[in-house]
Amino acid sequence: SVDGFVTLVEQCLAQASGLLKDGVYTVEADAPANGYLYTLTLKVENGAITSVVWDAANELGEYKSYLSSVGKYVMTEDGLTWKEQADALAAFVIENQSTEGITIDENGKTDSVAGVSISVDGFVDLTEKALKLAASGEGADNAEEPATGGSASASSGTEIDAISGATVTSKIGRAHV
Numbered sequence: 246s247v248d249g250f251v252t253l254v255e256q257c258l259a260q261a262s263g264l265l266k267d268g269v270y271t272v273e274a275d276a277p278a279n280g281y282l283y284t285l286t287l288k289v290e291n292g293a294i295t296s297v298v299w300d301a302a303n304e305l306g307e308y309k310s311y312l313s314s315v316g317k318y319v320m321t322e323d324g325l326t327w328k329e330q331a332d333a334l335a336a337f338v339i340e341n342q343s344t345e346g347i348t349i350d351e352n353g354k355t356d357s358v359a360g361v362s363i364s365v366d367g368f369v370d371l372t373e374k375a376l377k378l379a380a381s382g383e384g385a386d387n388a389e390e391p392a393t394g395g396s397a398s399a400s401s402g403t404e405i406d407a408i409s410g411a412t413v414t415s416k417i418g419r420a421h422v
Contacts (some may be wrong), residue, residue, distance in 0.1 A: 254385025272380040280418050281309060285371035287338075290378050294342055298334035299368050325360045333358050334368050343376070344369045400416045 267289050274283040281301035288296035301309045312318035313327035320327060337358050338344060347357045353364035378384045 263380045265379040266382030268387050270375045287375035297338045305314045330361045
């Protein structure tokens with residue numbers, strides 16, 4: 246029987262949930278890399294990471310997630326798109342509630358997440374910065390939700406909180422890009 250184990254895990258998770266402060270934390274790279282400025286938005290609910298969105302915009306405001314999903318940012322013909330790899334990294338962090346376990350080689354690559362061949366050192370750095378903010382609650386934005394995996398979420402019939410790729414946020418009919 247695993248009932249005792251499950252109970253202990255639930256108790257540990259309940260204790261750990263107080264370590265991160267609820268809110269939405271957005272961090273940005275210090276400088277562009279290869280023409281793209283990377284950002285990461287991490288959402289914490291009930292002390293747990295529930296969303297991670299990592300993306301990068303070029304000088305024209307075009308996001309890698311969008312460009313890769315429409316075939317304009319192709320890395321390989323047969324591998325995962327950049328967006329799919331970014332989503333896999335995000336899923337790893339949500340599942341593990343940290344970046345622990347993502348090992349990075351001297352080229353900034355990892356074998357820790359299946360299908361990921363992109364450089365992940367920037368992702369890990371930004372995630373750790375966001376986690377530091379979440380530990381203190383500093384810089385939390387509780388009014389906005391991050392863009393999530395290509396889906397739009399609506400809180401009422403006239404408001405759109407986020408659209409991934411375009412990273413559009415709208416409140417009461419006004420769009421901000």
